[in-house]
Amino acid sequence: MSTRNVGFLLLAVALVAPWVAYPVFLMTALCFALFACAFNLLIGYAGLMSFGHAMFFGLAGYVCGHAIKVWGWPPELAMLGGALAAGALGVVTGALAIRRQGIYFAMITLAFSQMVYFFCLQAPFTGGEDGLQGIPRSPMLGGLLPVHNDMVLYYVVLAIFLFGFGAIYRIIHSPFGQVLKAIRENEQRAVSLGYNADRYKLVAFILSATLAGLAGSLKAVVMQFATLTDVTAAMSGEVVLMALVGGIGTIFGPVVGAVIIITMQNYLAATGEWVLVIQGVIFVAIVLAFRKGIVGEIADRWRAYSAGSRK
Amino acid sequence: MQNDIILEATGLTKEFLGFVAVKDVNLRVRRHSIHALIGPNGAGKTTCFNLLTHFLVPTSGRIRFNGVDITGRSPAAIARMGLVRSFQISAVFPHLTVRDNVRVALQRPLRNSFQFWRSDSMLDRLNDRALALIEAVGLAPYAGLPAVELPYGRKRALEIATTLALEPEMLLLDEPMAGLAHEDIDRIAQLIRKVAADRTVLMVEHNMSVVADLSDTITVLARGEKLAEGPYAEVSKHPQVIEAYVGTGHG
Numbered sequence: 320m321s322t323r324n325v326g327f328l329l330l331a332v333a334l335v336a337p338w339v340a341y342p343v344f345l346m347t348a349l350c351f352a353l354f355a356c357a358f359n360l361l362i363g364y365a366g367l368m369s370f371g372h373a374m375f376f377g378l379a380g381y382v383c384g385h386a387i388k389v390w391g392w393p394p395e396l397a398m399l400g401g402a403l404a405a406g407a408l409g410v411v412t413g414a415l416a417i418r419r420q421g422i423y424f425a426m427i428t429l430a431f432s433q434m435v436y437f438f439c440l441q442a443p444f445t446g447g448e449d450g451l452q453g454i455p456r457s458p459m460l461g462g463l464l465p466v467h468n469d470m471v472l473y474y475v476v477l478a479i480f481l482f483g484f485g486a487i488y489r490i491i492h493s494p495f496g497q498v499l500k501a502i503r504e505n506e507q508r509a510v511s512l513g514y515n516a517d518r519y520k521l522v523a524f525i526l527s528a529t530l531a532g533l534a535g536s537l538k539a540v541v542m543q544f545a546t547l548t549d550v551t552a553a554m555s556g557e558v559v560l561m562a563l564v565g566g567i568g569t570i571f572g573p574v575v576g577a578v579i580i581i582t583m584q585n586y587l588a589a590t591g592e593w594v595l596v597i598q599g600v601i602f603v604a605i606v607l608a609f610r611k612g613i614v615g616e617i618a619d620r621w622r623a624y625s626a627g628s629r630k
Numbered sequence: 631m632q633n634d635i636i637l638e639a640t641g642l643t644k645e646f647l648g649f650v651a652v653k654d655v656n657l658r659v660r661r662h663s664i665h666a667l668i669g670p671n672g673a674g675k676t677t678c679f680n681l682l683t684h685f686l687v688p689t690s691g692r693i694r695f696n697g698v699d700i701t702g703r704s705p706a707a708i709a710r711m712g713l714v715r716s717f718q719i720s721a722v723f724p725h726l727t728v729r730d731n732v733r734v735a736l737q738r739p740l741r742n743s744f745q746f747w748r749s750d751s752m753l754d755r756l757n758d759r760a761l762a763l764i765e766a767v768g769l770a771p772y773a774g775l776p777a778v779e780l781p782y783g784r785k786r787a788l789e790i791a792t793t794l795a796l797e798p799e800m801l802l803l804d805e806p807m808a809g810l811a812h813e814d815i816d817r818i819a820q821l822i823r824k825v826a827a828d829r830t831v832l833m834v835e836h837n838m839s840v841v842a843d844l845s846d847t848i849t850v851l852a853r854g855e856k857l858a859e860g861p862y863a864e865v866s867k868h869p870q871v872i873e874a875y876v877g878t879g880h881g
């Protein structure tokens with residue numbers, strides 16, 4: 320089964336899904352799926368582990384929400400604004416973080432995200448601990464799209480998700496993506512061939528931040544609020560989890576991982592405090608059973624199977 | 631003639647926390663020659679390579695390439711000027727195919743490597759050249775295989791093909807024969823000779839018959855210092871050189 324066929328299958332599922340499941344739940348899942356895909360662009364294809372990606376996701380939510388609620392921007396423009404704000408934050412934090420490798424890189428991103436968290440707690444426009452409430456669902460495309468209707472909004476969210484997902488696919492399969500993979504595989508060798516590795520990593524970091532910001536903006540539009548939770552270190556950890564469970568460095572893995580984690584949280588919400596414990600156990604089980612994540616493992620077995628049947 | 635010298639290092643020195651790995655080395659490499667850098671283990675040969683290509687910053691000393699002072703430039707910039715190195719431990723991109731390994735090098739001069747919005751199918755026009763280079767090092771049957779699956783000797787061959795893809799003016803090869811089987815050694819030696827016809831090669835090598843056979847000039851390093859320099863016949867009779875090798879039980 321080729322990547323293309325899997326894509327069509329998933330698309331078909333996404334198109335009929337709102338008739339079967341709650342649209343708001345599905346839209347949340349799509350927002351996190353995009354977030355996880357953006358994160359995966361960095362870890363899976365540039366080999367950079369960020370522990371602070373919630374800063375892009377969360378901050379973009381505030382910027383987008385504020386632009387809609389206070390400045391009266393149409394949602395599509397506000398989302399673009401949120402994504403670009405996250406990208407700008409990515410320029411600054413990335414320029415400083417990519418000079419360090421491995422765990423030091425991860426720690427610097429974590430430190431920056433803590434600073435952004437503190438900023439969001441204190442800044443006048445974020446609503447502090449209450450978050451930014453009551454973001455209106457203003458109509459999109461000059462009134463053509465009545466997005467106060469959940470069904471309509473679902474397909475808008477799906478379209479934006481597909482745009483983001485397509486962008487990531489294109490980046491991975493571009494001349495730039497090819498060099499990025501070479502740097503991930505052997506940075507010294509790439510440098511010895513004349514590639515300035517840090518610049519490629521910085522561009523990847525900014526792209527990943529911008530797309531994470533698009534996901535965060537989308538979530539603010541769907542939920543009609545922006546919250547401090549989305550800027551926390553716990554949220555940065557959650558996106559790592561989603562990518563790991565689904566499969567780092569696979570194109571569909573983060574989508575699958577995000578859907579699993581969001582579904583789990585949804586059904587386990589009734590168990591209260593236990594949700595974290597149950598989530599932890601399931602996480603450990605999945606990581607032990609599927610070392611390359613669910614999608615990574617399935618892809619491996621499929622490849623082995625089809626290689627075997629060809630002989 | 632002054633511009634007969636393509637690479638010139640003067641007073642090259644590298645200290646690691648008080649330990650002097652390379653000490654006041656002067657090196658002049660003639661254009662279109664094969665120049666060997668030899669010496670016992672730990673003599674500072676790899677460190678010299680790292681200094682010349684600026685993978686390490688020299689403690690002191692200057693390096694001129696084609697008459698241009700390149701001291702202080704970034705390693706990637708030096709590579710783009712045409713001074714390209716290989717590594718002692720074979721350096722490939724393990725999970726890219728053999729063809730894509732070479733293509734990464736061919737892609738560099740195209741200046742499209744930041745274009746993240748275009749399809750990588752535009753790189754397909756490099757395939758023919760990539761395959762020709764792969765064939766030249768005897769890897770044609772493996773073109774579609776991930777590099778990680780090649781045996782060690784083939785990885786070295788791939789590394790050379792990748793380096794050649796850049797069409798560098800000068801190649802720095804760090805022990806190209808290490809770990810190679812006999813028949814591979816002959817093939818790679820031929821290849822180096824062919825390549826050197828219109829390029830310059832500086833190589834570190836422990837295999838003395840290869841060194842004797844290929845090189846025009848030999849520089850001997852020991853404990854970070856230059857011990858002797860000249861053609862093989864001369865250098866191999868040098869008493870200090872013999873002592874250095876016997877002293878460490880090498881060669």
Ligand SMILES: Nc1ncnc2c1ncn2[C@@H]1O[C@H](COP(=O)(O)OP(=O)(O)OP(=O)(O)O)[C@@H](O)[C@H]1O
Binds near residue numbers: 669670673674676718
């Ligand atoms: N990054 C480093 N930090 C500290 N010491 C180093 C470093 N790199 C090399 N050295 C030391 O410098 C000396 C020279 O090392 P180098 O690798 O240049 O030797 P070499 O001549 O290439 O040896 P070989 O034939 O074994 O490859 C050695 O004693 C080594 O331990």
Ligand SMILES: [Mg+2]
Binds near residue numbers: 677
């Ligand atoms: Mg060495």
